[in-house]
Amino acid sequence: MTDRVNNFPPLPRIIPLKPCFYQNIDEEIPPQHRQLVRRVYNLWILYSATLCVNIISCIAWWAGGGSGINFGFSLLWLLLFSPCSYTCWFRPLYKAFRADSSFNFMMFFFIFFAQCVLVVIQAAGISGWGACGWIAAVMFFSQNTGSAVVMLFSAVLFTLVALLMVLVLIRVHRLYRGGGGSIQRAQEEWSTGVWKSAPVRDATFNAISGSGSTLPEYPAAVPSYPDRNPW
Numbered sequence: 021m022t023d024r025v026n027n028f029p030p031l032p033r034i035i036p037l038k039p040c041f042y043q044n045i046d047e048e049i050p051p052q053h054r055q056l057v058r059r060v061y062n063l064w065i066l067y068s069a070t071l072c073v074n075i076i077s078c079i080a081w082w083a084g085g086g087s088g089i090n091f092g093f094s095l096l097w098l099l100l101f102s103p104c105s106y107t108c109w110f111r112p113l114y115k116a117f118r119a120d121s122s123f124n125f126m127m128f129f130f131i132f133f134a135q136c137v138l139v140v141i142q143a144a145g146i147s148g149w150g151a152c153g154w155i156a157a158v159m160f161f162s163q164n165t166g167s168a169v170v171m172l173f174s175a176v177l178f179t180l181v182a183l184l185m186v187l188v189l190i191r192v193h194r195l196y197r198g199g200g201g202s203i204q205r206a207q208e209e210w211s212t213g214v215w216k217s218a219p220v221r222d223a224t225f226n227a228i229s230g231s232g233s234t235l236p237e238y239p240a241a242v243p244s245y246p247d248r249n250p251w
Contacts, residue, residue: 041111053117056191063184064110067139070177071098074142077152077174084160084167086147093150101138109135113192125196129189136185143178145171153178 026039049057071094078086078094109132116124145153157171 043114045114048118049114050117053195056195057114057117060110060113060188060192063181063188064106066177066184067105067181068098068102070174070181071102073177074098074150074152074174077157077171078150080167080170081152081156081160084164086156086160086167089148090150090152090156093148094152095150097142097150105135122196125192129193129196132185132189136182136189139178139182139185143175143182145175145178151178 024042024044026042028039028041028043031037031039045054045057045061075091075094075098078091082088082091109128112124112127112131115121116128141149141153142151143153145151145156147156152171152174154175157168157175160168160171
């Protein structure tokens, strides 16, 4: 297969940085899983947008008499969690469906579960943690109603993201278990190095299909996870 040029994140040409990943759901993900992968990608966008809204809410919190440390942490969470969430749980899920990788599924489950717990804490809104959740917003009504109303927006968004993350976790786990996935498979992939050897799969594909044929953009062994109840 020809070398692909990284296309994500789509950075303007004036920035002297290049994209770090190649992402093309229509080419690399089997058709029966494209909708789910797109929705998880949209969930990552929603979470990143929620972190942006949270900054605005923390500014309103600060302007209404709250602590400025919340604004500092909210900015840190945006700069830290937005790229890390893409790298640490969306990319493993993307690679898991692309290559039927149990190792990447396990990585997704562990990291995504930790992300769910974090978002629940952010939705709760503990003061001093840089997240305008329900506790912070409701208690602030007695001090500044206008700021508290602005803070409610991030509380609602954090709650929505937490609910969607739980649904995604349940959905992907059912697909994985229904397709015969297990911890043993992940351990075998780790011990043999299959989880990181996409070029080996491509070479096998070339040997099967012949040198002059056109190869599909996802592996020959399409994941067989059942999808009887589309989400």
